[in-house]
Amino acid sequence: MFNQQLDIFQVHRRETKSECEEYLKANKKRLSKNCQALFEAFMRGDRISTFNSPVGDFRRRCCDLKENGIRISFESNGRFKTWYFSDSDRMFNRELLIKLQAQKSLELKK
Structure with missing residues (x-):
């Protein structure tokens, strides 16, 4: 769907605890790939x-996607949420992805 060589999605930049901050810095590339897999x-x-997420720490990766401008819808049965892309989310996110790819390509050329 998109160029696997580019880490399109950025993960959050800061953690509150120092040990979490170290983990984040050491694993940014893998976490970014988890965002791509989820997308x-x-x-x-x-x-x-x-319960059925293809990546670990699913809710944090959803938050990372949202921080990148991705639209995600959810349904709740009162206890649990199920996340998905509605048709309008999918169209918006497809256009946003093209913009993010172009932006990342320009950054790499610098």
Whole structure:
């Protein structure tokens, strides 16, 4: 769907605890790839909860996607949420992805 060589999605920059901050710095590339995997699953039409997530720390990766401008919808049955891309989310996110890819390509050329 998009260029796997580019880390399109940035993960959050700060953690509150120093040991968490060290973990974040050491694993940014892997966490960014988790965001990409989650994005691809949503684009395929997968409906994801914490029980069937293809990545660890699913809720944090959803938050990272939102911080990158990605739109995500959810449904709640009162106890649990299921996250997904609605049709309008999917169209918006496809256009946003093109912009993010172009921006990242320009950054790499500098």
